[in-house]
Amino acid sequence: MADLRKINSLTKYPSIPTHHALDPKNGGLFEEPAAYTGTVIGTEKVDGTNGRIILLPDGEWLIGSREDLLTASGDIVHNPALGIVDALRPVAEKAATIGVGGFGEMLVFYLEVYGSKQLPAWKHYGAGEPAHRLFDVASIPDDMFAWDIDRIASWRQHGGQDFASERVLNELAERIGVDVTPRLFEIDGADLPADIEGMRRFMDGYRSTLVATSGEPGLNEGIVLRAPDRSVISKARFQDYDRTLKRRSQAAKRPEKVSR
Template sequence: MLDYDLDVLNSATKYPSIPTYHALGDRGTLVEQATAFTGDVLLTEKVDGTNSRIVCLPDGDWFIGSREELLTARGDRVHNPALGIVAALRELAAGLKIEDTGRIAVFYLETYGGRIGGQARQYSGQGRVGYRMFDLAYVDPDILSWDRARISAWRENGGQGFADEDGLRAAAEEAGIELTPRLARIPADSLPTMLDQTHAWLRETLPATLVGLDAAALGRAEGIVLRTTDRSVIAKARFQDYERTLKRKG
């Protein structure tokens, strides 16, 4: 196995923060400053569960993690049952066949339903758990020799090598993993830019979740992720952010 520090591996493979489509102001209120996009923009459903990851090392070792920590590894090392992530993803992780590129491949998934988060019943009224893949990154193992402060800055400034849309689709198909729903691909100049326009656009574009797990699900969607097809620009637009902002504005 590769020689690495688990804390460093954890930091190097965490999912970076994604900005909101409209900038955040005081007390979580959005302001009239939209993210600038150019070219085609891909719209996907943002699923409200828990951010999860499968980390595949070049030597065949693998780890399952939440957004903040590694939960288990091949052979059930460092096992942590938090949020049901390991139970949901262990079989998938064990069966992944990764092309040997010499890089660490990190599959990012949203695990949802069950008892995961306050919105679990939007996806299942029967306690079912599902997962959808939403991103894929590649990390050079040499980065594991860096200190954690350097890795954190590198990660939050776009250092991880994310797959573009074609690469993400190909990897998901190869692994047999469903992606978060693709809603549309639209030109950037057709995006709404005002807060009230964006709220109305969200309701029109995604009136209900597309990833319900059973007929008893309540069905409210969390929002939409917007990204360029090469993933150079990415942002999220959540219903609750616009509802809270517009309510405060009266």
């Protein structure tokens, strides 16, 4: 029997850092952007919930949320949390047919599940129809089951996972029959605005979602920036920039204290 706690920890998706450094005290941003050299790919940050499909070398699969495993191939009853299993089971069954050969002991597909009425931002995407988009794939080496759970957690939290490049990500998406999150632009890293105000203006051109399932498209959550080899990745959320700039504006309007 595989150690499910280790599988769960090995395959959890790490937090993506904000493009401008986040102040942990108040959620504002510092004037410290992520450093990109060469091409930067901008993708839509779809506002849903993270799901993962884990392929094992024996052809079995598991489906999980960001934190928990929800079901596995052969299960009669599954955890219905946020509609993740219902949305991803057909994808898992198709993905299992490609195997994990050449990738590692486990191959993990990370998908954003969105649009369902179980999710807060569903109205931005349509009338409540669930949908999904692939945004990352990782392979897990076959020697890591010998590690203890604390070592695994530290490895994951310090960026140890081996993620697919843009080319491989798109190839795998085609093989399992899913779409990736929308690619918005490619730009040289030197041309990205370095300051917070400039970045917020830049983001304005990408305010509406491109993945609405019906009706008029609503707002998206932001932009994910990534190098083609995924060596650097960061997220730019509209709410972070708007909160920071609002605080700056309010601070500028406050009268200065007069010293006596």
